[in-house]
Amino acid sequence: MKAKQKKIFTHHDLDKVKIEFKDDATAFNALKKEKFEGKGKLNCLISAKIFEVLIKENIPTHFIELENENTMIAKKIQVVPLEIVLRNIAYGSLCKQTTIKPGTRLSKPLIDIYLKNDELSDPLITKDRIELMNILSSDDLDLIINLTLKINVILKNFFKNIQLQLVDFKLEFGYDYENNILLCDEISPDNCRLWDLKQKNDTIVSLDKDRFRNDLGGLIEAYSEIHRRINDFL
Amino acid sequence: MKAKQKKIFTHHDLDKVKIEFKDDATAFNALKKEKFEGKGKLNCLISAKIFEVLIKENIPTHFIELENENTMIAKKIQVVPLEIVLRNIAYGSLCKQTTIKPGTRLSKPLIDIYLKNDELSDPLITKDRIELMNILSSDDLDLIINLTLKINVILKNFFKNIQLQLVDFKLEFGYDYENNILLCDEISPDNCRLWDLKQKNDTIVSLDKDRFRNDLGGLIEAYSEIHRRINDFL
Numbered sequence: 001m002k003a004k005q006k007k008i009f010t011h012h013d014l015d016k017v018k019i020e021f022k023d024d025a026t027a028f029n030a031l032k033k034e035k036f037e038g039k040g041k042l043n044c045l046i047s048a049k050i051f052e053v054l055i056k057e058n059i060p061t062h063f064i065e066l067e068n069e070n071t072m073i074a075k076k077i078q079v080v081p082l083e084i085v086l087r088n089i090a091y092g093s094l095c096k097q098t099t100i101k102p103g104t105r106l107s108k109p110l111i112d113i114y115l116k117n118d119e120l121s122d123p124l125i126t127k128d129r130i131e132l133m134n135i136l137s138s139d140d141l142d143l144i145i146n147l148t149l150k151i152n153v154i155l156k157n158f159f160k161n162i163q164l165q166l167v168d169f170k171l172e173f174g175y176d177y178e179n180n181i182l183l184c185d186e187i188s189p190d191n192c193r194l195w196d197l198k199q200k201n202d203t204i205v206s207l208d209k210d211r212f213r214n215d216l217g218g219l220i221e222a223y224s225e226i227h228r229r230i231n232d233f234l
Numbered sequence: 235m236k237a238k239q240k241k242i243f244t245h246h247d248l249d250k251v252k253i254e255f256k257d258d259a260t261a262f263n264a265l266k267k268e269k270f271e272g273k274g275k276l277n278c279l280i281s282a283k284i285f286e287v288l289i290k291e292n293i294p295t296h297f298i299e300l301e302n303e304n305t306m307i308a309k310k311i312q313v314v315p316l317e318i319v320l321r322n323i324a325y326g327s328l329c330k331q332t333t334i335k336p337g338t339r340l341s342k343p344l345i346d347i348y349l350k351n352d353e354l355s356d357p358l359i360t361k362d363r364i365e366l367m368n369i370l371s372s373d374d375l376d377l378i379i380n381l382t383l384k385i386n387v388i389l390k391n392f393f394k395n396i397q398l399q400l401v402d403f404k405l406e407f408g409y410d411y412e413n414n415i416l417l418c419d420e421i422s423p424d425n426c427r428l429w430d431l432k433q434k435n436d437t438i439v440s441l442d443k444d445r446f447r448n449d450l451g452g453l454i455e456a457y458s459e460i461h462r463r464i465n466d467f468l
Binding site for chain 1: 328330331332333334340341342344345346347349351354357358359360361362363366367
């Protein structure tokens with residue numbers, strides 16, 4: 001869980017933590033930084049709603065409940081130091097590291113795994129390297145990959161209902177005290193690429209962190225729009 | 235096959251090519267360049283000998299024969315745009331992209347695959363990305379990986395006989411006109427890390443392109459030593 005955009009506090013129940021969502025935005029491994037008033041609250045509320053959707057579909061997550069608009073109570077976990085990215089459409093770093101053109105609809109979801117390591121700038125990592133580094137067992141890695149594929153089906157459908165195209169998203173997982181694997185971190189426009197399907201022509205309208213990454217402006221308006229559509233739908 | 239260090243010429247037999255080994259050395263995706271008189275000849279002679287060793291062990295290669303000390307005749311192939319790196323000991327880029335310490339003996343050989351693409355600086359690529367990009371079928375990729383593991387067993391043993399530790403190596407493969415997969419490129423101190431086992435203490439003595447990469451000097455002396463040991467042994 002990146003301390004950059006969230007703060008973790010202890011809870012009187014030692015199996016739990018409080019996670020405060022901050023207004024800071026970072027991109028390109030924190031080379032680019034900015035504060036957006038209200039972003040923390042929006043991401044916290046959006047994440048809570050999406051965790052609830054996933055829990056209903058039997059996805060194990062760390063989410064317990066909201067404490068307030070900026071803070072959620074979650075199960076305390078040991079984070080697996082990997083970022084699991086699932087891509088439905090090629091965009092962003094994939095297109096800088098391969099010859100795949102931005103906007104290409106992938107014939108099947110692609111899973112890219114990155115090592116969470118600030119000093120190394122979160123490099124792409126292969127399954128063989130993960131195995132060699134003993135980060136987790138190959139059974140647990142398979143479990144995480146299968147959960148990610150399942151989450152994609154649920155979220156793609158969920159976002160389609162509110163006229164959003166789920167382009168890609170980044171997940172993090174962890175172990176609870178009983179060694180169960182749980183989805184953790186957040187699910188928000190900070191780590192999902194969401195394109196507006198209300199846009200009729202071919203122009204891409206990003207309603208996610210690309211507004212900040214690519215200096216498009218209107219980040220809070222985009223996140224508020226996502227929050228509004230989710231609330232209207234649920 | 236990198237045109238940087240080798241030149242390919244047509245042959246009157248259209249199924250064949252002539253490959254001239256040049257004296258140029260490049261490193262870090264050609265950001266660093268230098269000429270070493272005699273390197274082309276040494277790499278050509280060393281490669282020819284090693285291809286012969288591999289052919290005796292039933293590894294399919296593009297090598298046919300030497301035309302002269304700088305030039306080999308090889309089967310004409312369509313190169314697969316991948317670099318297959320096998321590592322027995324962690325060193326070089328692996329240690330910059332992970333937290334594995336240089337010199338770590340790996341519990342089993344690690345295969346890292348890179349996309350051959352100068353503009354993208356030959357990035358690390360995953361099996362899923364290779365499949366998605368339709369670079370080759372997953373059966374052919376498995377075949378190449380199995381060939382690489384088999385070549386490692388042969389070469390590790392061969393180099394041990396001449397007191398050299400095979401740390402890692404980079405292979406390239408291609409298809410001949412009958413669609414057979416063949417090992418191509420070269421096998422030389424330019425694409426194998428070889429450490430001197432005659433060195434009694436723990437100091438690493440590189441007899442390979444690291445002498446150029448890391449400004450250690452004595453590149454031609456090191457390559458000549460490899461050539462001499464191979465000739466004395468065979």
